[in-house]
Amino acid sequence: MRSSKNYVYFFSADGSKGNANMKDILGGKGANLAEMCNLGIPVPPGFTISTEACLEFYKNNSTFSKELKEGVEKSVKEVEKVIGRGFGDAKNPLLLSVRSGARVSMPGMMDTVLNLGLNDEITEGLSQLSGNPRFAWDSYRRFIQMYGDVVLGLKGGDYETDPFEEIIENKKNMLGIENDIDLKTGDLQSIVVDFKKAIQRRGKKFPENPIDQLWGAIGAVFNSWNNERAIKYRKVNNIPHDWGTAVTVQAMVYGNMGNDSATGVAFTRNPSTGENKFYGEYLINAQGEDVVAGIRTPQPINKANKKNKDDVTLDSVMPNAYMQLVEIRNTLENHYRDMQDIEFTIEKGKLYMLQTRTGKRTSEAALRIAVEMVSEGKINQDEAILRVLPDQLEQLLHPKFDDKASREVVAHGLPASPGAATGKVVFSAKEAEKWVEDGEKVILVRIETSPEDIGGMNAAEGILTARGGMTSHAAVVARGMGKCCVAGCKDIAIMYSAKQFRVGKKIVEEGDWISLDGGTGEVIIGKVPTVMPEISGNLSKLLTWSDRVKRLEVRTNADTPHDASKAREFGAKGIGLCRTEHMFFNDNRIKVVREMIMSDDDHSRKVAIEKLLSMQIEDFVEIFEAMEGLPVTIRTIDPPLHEFLPNRSELNDRLSSMKMNLKKAKNLNDIDLMLKDINKDQAVLDKVDALTEINPMLGLRGCRLGILFPELTEMQAKAIFEAAYECKRKGIHAKPEIMIPLVSCPGELEDQKAIVEKAAKAVMDRHVVEIEYKIGTMIELPRAALIADQLSKTLDFFSFGTNDLTQTTMGLSRDDAGRFLPLYLEKGIFPADPFRKIDVEGVGSLVEMAVKKARATHADMELGVCGEHGGDPSSVEFFHKIGLDYVSCSPFRVPVARLAAAQVALKERSKELKKMEMVLDEVK
């Protein structure tokens, strides 16, 4: 449709040269305006200058080519013809808007000039034509102000203050008035004079000739692609800098020409609920910006959306225009096959559409619209899958605060784990458990949490920490539990001894009610009522469709039967990571674990381990039952042993006070008992000190523990196989996959594998039974990825532990990164938190390398990922592309991963189709 040198695309109600597929050269706005014209929808005439012209402009040192000049001037004439007014004609003036438009929306980043085409003389003409001098002079005033800012650069940059606002302020002070609206025509005229003086004082000139104005505005909009905020925005959003912007020039229409005029915005469906009802607001006798500015309250467009009895709806005051609007709504939805966000203006009874674009919507609405559009026959299931953002799903699965309730927000932390929680403040895990036993609801408030706190975290409604990032212990565990958590809330100062925290000047005591919003990071004083999410059948429909198209399997990270069942409900096809040590933390067991650690000789260690054995068998039986028939990947013990011992400073405090009491004691028996206690605690303290490491993350943990204490691995393997046998007896199919953590070389594997295999054989021989099992390792050290071909030879599976792999590959402790990570993100040094989105270039390249090496030596090796990234959509996409078999994530993220996996599969398929088409084209 366009000649090679055609940079200008005209559009009008009679049709246009562009269309919606030409966003690359016309920008989103221009392409959609052209499309509406093609659909016969009334749009004020105009034209779009292509991004190619923009790039040409940059190349030619900010000059306009002859072709462009001719094209624009020709198109202006066409606009004049359609609208029946003349650009620069003082009698019957055509005014234009000049707007930017990139391929993708960059809201507010680039510049716009409205009311272009006015000078003193033409303003007079407009004044007469409209019969509204104030409207004319106010438009002129606005135009000069915008032009002075955007084109002449009088605001910002070297100027510290805005000269135009200064003039208006002075004028209002002089007149003793407060609002712009109170300025009279005369005032506006004198302001215009002052504006022009201000421009002159700065050595600039306001062009009186409309054509000069137009070229000035076009150049300014071109240049606004390269202003600082636009560049920064593109950096953050990964938008290429060499796209350039289109410019749309369009006849101005006015909704403020009287009571037969109006302006409004609408959505083709309800953007909040997704309900298939036309939804929108409008104002009589107003301009678009008035709707936004909120000076008058907009009214609903139709009776269906009426909130108050005295609302005046458009369908009642302008039934014809409304009927036309409804028709356009239907046309647009049928055409775009998605909910649209539209802007319209009614000028003296005539309806004009100014914009249409895909409408933003809530999670709930996104889901409902996608699924309903399938049953309406508008889109197919694949399209529906691509219409919902995976992250939106998660929001649907947590309880949330009632939006209608008021909240006293006193602090903001990181939205570490979504959900809404209300409870009484407690400051220790122990207290949390105790209070909950007594029937209270509590919020656990800690400076930071440790594995010791698991019980209390589980008991609490929500967790609030003063330190730690999105992947701190509290955040990770809370997400795993699907529990609301606000982490790293620096505004609160916790004083454990006083059992209170301070926030600003407020003191919050133990037992006070607070509420946490895990989705926003808000900390709220008092109770806020919550509402349970409505999980309508739409969600399960969408996920069922997703499962049909995805290639990646989705498992869950779960350490308890409860989590396992919940995850299975959410569609998990097995457990990808069961952290056995989490089972060690409840009250009975931690004692035995400590016995084991404190034992000085092999015998007493063995006794303790024997006790743990029977407990672990029970654990595994329950988990196998919950996951019947599905694989359960169990990691052998991983964390440094000191994590199982009591907190050092608490221990120390207790010791000190016991010693004080000892001094006061008089009874010999008492003294004896006290001494015993002191010695016991002292021994524990000594052990804590002995086990303390400078960098525990890189210390004695993972398979290193199992190599130093083979009896630990042996016990765990035995428990797994005994549990599998127990299940078999009951007719339950258990599928254990044993995973050795933190392996860096084949020797470690051989050592631990031999122990597991021996235990397996012993159990099978004893019960004369076959138990199916797999052995694999976690790839969580760069070295393991680098020698993956060596490791894969003798194993059944790899699971990528991308949390630790990120820590080691980037040299970044997730517990300590909080002090500089925010600055890194702010400065754009890291594009995203690498603990949330997989670092494709670094960590990802290691994973990819390992996948290739593993498949080269062992083609049908099972490959999965069990780091936090398994629940992040963009990471899931990456894992799909490099050919993993599954991702594993926390139960609440399972639906997210299922949807994300389906989306990437669909995208890949459509890419392949395109490729095939291209090949066919070439063949032809």
Added chain:
Amino acid sequence: MRSSKNYVYFFSADGSKGNANMKDILGGKGANLAEMCNLGIPVPPGFTISTEACLEFYKNNSTFSKELKEGVEKSVKEVEKVIGRGFGDAKNPLLLSVRSGARVSMPGMMDTVLNLGLNDEITEGLSQLSGNPRFAWDSYRRFIQMYGDVVLGLKGGDYETDPFEEIIENKKNMLGIENDIDLKTGDLQSIVVDFKKAIQRRGKKFPENPIDQLWGAIGAVFNSWNNERAIKYRKVNNIPHDWGTAVTVQAMVYGNMGNDSATGVAFTRNPSTGENKFYGEYLINAQGEDVVAGIRTPQPINKANKKNKDDVTLDSVMPNAYMQLVEIRNTLENHYRDMQDIEFTIEKGKLYMLQTRTGKRTSEAALRIAVEMVSEGKINQDEAILRVLPDQLEQLLHPKFDDKASREVVAHGLPASPGAATGKVVFSAKEAEKWVEDGEKVILVRIETSPEDIGGMNAAEGILTARGGMTSHAAVVARGMGKCCVAGCKDIAIMYSAKQFRVGKKIVEEGDWISLDGGTGEVIIGKVPTVMPEISGNLSKLLTWSDRVKRLEVRTNADTPHDASKAREFGAKGIGLCRTEHMFFNDNRIKVVREMIMSDDDHSRKVAIEKLLSMQIEDFVEIFEAMEGLPVTIRTIDPPLHEFLPNRSELNDRLSSMKMNLKKAKNLNDIDLMLKDINKDQAVLDKVDALTEINPMLGLRGCRLGILFPELTEMQAKAIFEAAYECKRKGIHAKPEIMIPLVSCPGELEDQKAIVEKAAKAVMDRHVVEIEYKIGTMIELPRAALIADQLSKTLDFFSFGTNDLTQTTMGLSRDDAGRFLPLYLEKGIFPADPFRKIDVEGVGSLVEMAVKKARATHADMELGVCGEHGGDPSSVEFFHKIGLDYVSCSPFRVPVARLAAAQVALKERSKELKKMEMVLDEVK
């Protein structure tokens, strides 16, 4: 020379079928015996069964092939002919030895059978022939015992005790005698009877037929290649298991046939000093094993080696045999062109050579022999370079304990930094400095050291720590200082409060003398006199030759002008790593550094930084002066800030005691002052707590500090350029290379590079001067290696920080690995300590990948390594192969690296020559 089915290589004084180049099939021993025969040197006749026969034997299920049987029997006949005795001939018996012999020496790992060919009847014949019945029966007794052990397997394995030793012990108890030598012929005869009974009781049979004995022995020696200890030895020494062993069968000769017989061992030069003098010991009328057993004191072979007046030298008692031996010595040295270790026996006046091999030697001897052989024209310079082990050089550069002095060794730690040190025990760095100021020599004893201790470490003669490995802080810093250090000595229990340490039952108090041997890890009670090493001109000769052939440049890691000068003396061609923060630790500066860290506002921080600036300028001027004309790589601040703050527990203790004093204070003024102190310390303690990290290695350090506190990088850059300018003014050529640490992505580099470049420009503009400089980064995170192509684009150099790269790639904290690394090495899970020898497969592959990526985008990029591995010979070899430009190591390791770099260059050249020859051969 051998037919395809010939497995047996005969040798005698008349020549042989084998030669010294056939070690692969004849083993070291057999090949050298053949070679001696070819040289016309008298050797008892015999033959060697090839390793091929051994492998054939394994393949055929431990049976001997027909060819082998025929070959052996034919060769036995030839031996009979040469020696004039008959194998199995009771009248004139030929006895044989059967020995193993692998390609490379595996001392004591495989089996040997001596005196083979005896039975009751033949023993009688030998008795008459020798006229020495006791000799004959003792030989027979020994043979049965050896045969019973080696061939019949009566010792070890399932038998808990040695049945033969039991019989001898019983006999001696019965006779009431103590030594074997006191057993009479009759006793030996009855022992032989008992031996045979013992064999029968175990269901075995002693073969009376000599030919059966021979085949039994050959099979047993073959099998001994696969005994447990041999397999383990090969594993540890990386010797392939499929080589197999050769077997050498040789006529027995006897040095114990009377006073005209003798046996001895000799070295063609002095193995201790390297002096070119024939050196050896012998015994009249004795067998080889008697020299080793030490029952009689061996005598020197010549007057030149006489130690006591009444020594009876071989040249005086058997001048002819000695003259012949001297001739053989010359022949062998001229032939082998290296110092030889030889064994000989004189049987009734006739000299036989039993072995020759390259002799082991001390570091001193190795150097002297290599250099002197060049001046003697025996070898060329390249060969001399390959004759000295790089590690040996380091030993030559440290003072050592007088070997003659006695030492009371009470504990062993890791030999962390070589040298010998004697001093009084102190337990804190402060005390060390104080005592040394008072003129004392001290040994600093700490549980572990921290950067705070640098001053004390520098003052001390040596450092002893209870914790930490070969690359712990103490070890690394001590090696850097060339200071003796024994680290990780678990045997000692330090009690700081009591100012003492316990080792076993001994208490060592502050002020007691102890000595440390950094070469062996010995901790010695009391003083041990030291000797200064003799650095003769040979060392500098060898290193000058090395420099001519090496391709790798050698720099040094040095933080002070003193270290820099020392390293330059040792041949360093620049500084590869100058850790600026080490300059922060002396008493004046640490105060300012703490001021900086403690400052709450930008202003006070800037004031503190300004103070540091002038200090750093001085530092750099001195270092530039010391390294005039050579590059100096300066790393910007790297360690976590809390390392600069006082130790937490000391601070806490002080606070507690101040608070106690406060309670007692009455004077208001005093109370005011005390409160001030308390508040100050409390603030420091709070800061320490705030800065404490869970994994400091992966925390706020490296460029992350410079990004969070840009003023730090700015100050350091300014100091560097001001210092360079200062030097320029004085006519000194400074070549700074500024290195940004811990980079993981381009954004970090951009940030820090901009600061450095701005500072450079500012200084140059101010002084109107050009300063030449480079900017680079340290590759010490896996991610940096993975994206090296991105980082290299804008940089002048990379330096691989292989210490941290090893920590992150393997997930291994060098401070914490001590608890499992020893077990890993013992179990062979790691082939070597990865902090000493670079882990080629893991860490090395990352370095290699980064080198390729860097060169691909930036061909002439300067690439070096500054980790500890830069001073390890095998690592240097790797760095050469992957094409680095330089290695940088601690000053004392510079000569080591120079030699290692030369050796790998030579090896590479010879490989290339071989390849060229092969190509030429193919062309022909």
